[in-house]
Amino acid sequence: MTVQQFLKDQNLMVEKLYRNITNTSWMAQTTGEKEWADKVGEAQTEFRTYFSNSELFNAVQNYLRESELTAIETRQLEALQSQFKENQLPKESLQELSQLSAELNHMFNTYEPEVNGKKLSANDVRNILLNSEDLQEREDAWKASKEVGQVVEEKLLTLVMKRNEAAKAVGYNNYHEMSFENQELDREEIFAIFQKLVDLSNDTYRQLKSELDEQLAAKFGMDVSDLRPWHYVDPFFQEAPATEETNLDPYFKNEDLEKLTADTFAAMNIPIEDLYAKSDLNPRPGKNPTAFCMDLDREGDTRVLCNNQPNSYWMGTMLHEFGHAAYFKYLDTKLPYVLRAPAHTLTTEAIAMLFGKMTENREWLSTFLKLDDKQLDTLAPALEKYEQLKMLISARWIITFVFFEKELYENPDQDLNALWWKLVSDIQLVNAPEDRNLPDWAAKIHFTLAPVYYQNYLLGELTSAQLHQYIKTDLSDQFFTPTVGNFLREEFFKPGSKYHWNEKIEKVTGQPLNPQFFVDAYCKLNEN
Known part of the structure; x- marks a missing residue:
């Protein structure tokens, strides 16, 4: 044959x-x-x-x-x-x-x-x-x-x-x-990159985390040393809590998240509104309580599951998931079926993350949420610092998960509960609850649903930082334009997995994956 x-x-x-x-x-x-x-x-x-x-x-x-x-x-x-x-x-x-x-x-x-x-x-x-x-x-x-x-x-x-x-x-x-x-990933290389990110972000993360802890301790009337995981806004400390200055929830209280999402992608000549018909976007008992995007047939039947509420979290989630959806929708259907998928899960995560963080982006807030310059001038400095904290908290959380998962498979008989809280304490700087010996790690669905996947979230963030910088430097100072949308559709989405993921990144941005873009954007102390 x-x-x-x-x-x-x-x-x-x-x-x-x-x-x-x-x-x-x-x-x-x-x-x-x-x-x-x-x-x-x-x-x-x-x-x-x-x-x-x-x-x-x-x-x-x-x-x-x-x-x-x-x-x-x-x-x-x-x-x-x-x-x-x-x-x-x-x-x-x-x-x-x-x-x-x-x-x-x-x-x-x-x-x-x-x-x-x-x-x-x-x-x-x-x-x-x-x-x-x-x-x-x-x-x-x-x-x-x-x-x-x-x-x-x-x-x-x-x-x-x-x-x-x-x-x-x-x-x-x-x-x-x-x-x-x-997954065409070099384990030693990836873990070395992640450890380097911990090291390079250490001073910045410790300072920003210390400021956050002082705010929370004051809010709850306690000493910083008494803070425990439930004093943060996410059960796994994946996210930074919004301050009064950076809490955008009031701006979304009466907004239509589906319309804002559709308008965002339409402005870039990447229409996705047709995908709503088969998606499942509102909460109800029995369905998956989180969010994801699924390409059902690699021929256009792409669906998103969300559990929307009118707040900034679900706005960001909608943009994130429909970032995935846009990638799936605009893959070249002339490609052989086995290549009609993203170059790698990290490349589709890169697009999802690029769009998902736009809820704190000045251009997005002006263009789609219609905030005026005076409001934006007031919000901008706090949002910039908030995004840095968000990215570092997210990176530290991902690294905690990834380091734990490696240990889980290398020695599943060890004291996993103690290992979990040691990594949470050492990397995320979150105090463990006293006298707790329960499998809190196992409450994260990804160990089951998406095994050995989590590293792709942070690799996606690294790729997103590199891609965003390339767009700003070499393509357009405005992001939400048909020029940028057409570039993403033709250069990033359409080729599918025709190329190895790192060859694809190099073709699009001019160089292979380089973590320095993320380091420059988020790991350095702001001296202002």
């Missing part, structure tokens, strides 16, 4: 298997019904069983040795090779992995903790941590948000060990190591 015919057959098969997974996944995430969670497990098993075929795997490897391959043929074969390599397992093992994952996702989506007889949604917890000055209510809500960790811990650790067994069966030390290789 020629390589062309082989690739044609594989693309058709991948399309069929992929659509089955995405359609059942969408139903599972939007209904919370066990029946759909089971179907996701079956679809994933079918996908992985196909890629467990050793004869097809050998064929891919043999074709890759041919000398007359085109660049497009090579990229397709490399994409297939990664899928086959991690699935060279017995069907029973693949089925067990898929079912365990599906069961855990269902448990996450349907679990609602109770406090004083009242069930709390993720939005309820968020609102309490954002707004309540009742210290007991805050502590109760924070602890309630962690309860799901105890519910899923046993099954999640089983899944971790099963993933490790699967990785060892195909020649790796553990699942984490395998995942990095299959």
Whole structure:
């Protein structure tokens, strides 16, 4: 069989298997019904069983040795090779992995903790941590948000060990190591970059965090040393709390988030409003309480799930998720199916993050929220400092998660609860609750839903900083223009995964990924 015919057959098969997974996944995430969670497990098993075929795997490897391959043929074969390599397992093992994952996702989506007889949604917890000055209510809500960790811990650790067994069966030390290789990421390089970011941001982060802690201690009438995780606005300290100066929630109270999102992308000649028809944007019981974007068929059926409320958090989330959606929508549908996806998850995260942080951007606030120059002059200095704090808090949180996850797969039998709080304390500088020995780490759904994925968020931020600087320096001093939109559509979205992710970044910005852009933007103390 020629390589062309082989690739044609594989693309058709991948399309069929992929659509089955995405359609059942969408139903599972939007209904919370066990029946759909089971179907996701079956679809994933079918996908992985196909890629467990050793004869097809050998064929891919043999074709890759041919000398007359085109660049497009090579990229397709490399994409297939990664899928086959991690699935060279017995069907029973693949089925067990898929079912365990599906069961855990269902448990996450349907679990609602109770406090004083009242069930709390993720939005309820968020609102309490954002707004309540009742210290007991805050502590109760924070602890309630962690309860799901105890519910899923046993099954999640089983899944971790099963993933490790699967990785060892195909020649790796553990699942984490395998995942990095299959994502075309150099583990040593990425962890060195992240440690360097911790080091380079240390003075700035400590000063800004100290200022934040002093504000919170004054607000709650306590010593800084008595601050605990529930005194911050996010259960994992992923976000910076807005001050009175930087709290933009009042500006969104009567705004239509869907219209603002559509207007943003339309101004750049990247219309996305048509994607609302099949998206699921408002909260209700049973559906996934977070937010995500899913490309269901790689032919235009792209959907977003949100749980919107009229505030700045969900405005940023809408821009973030529809950043993903725009990337998916404007991929070149003439590409072979296996390449009709972002160059890497980090590149789609880069676009999502580029748009998601625009709620604090002066140009966006002026153009779409219609704030006048006087308001913006008042807001701008505080928002600039707030964005720096947000980015450093986010980076430290991601690094905490990533360092922990590596340890989780390298030694799942260690005292994970103690390890978690050690990393939180050392990297995020958050004090652990006294005498607490519970699996708070397991309350984060990404260990189940998106294993060994989290590093892509920070790599996305690094790429976003580099891309944004390139646009400002070489393309346009205004961001929300058709010029910038057309550039993103044609140069960043359209090529899909035609190129290795770092080659793609170099083609678009003139150089490979360079963390210095993020360092220059966020890691240095503002002397003003």
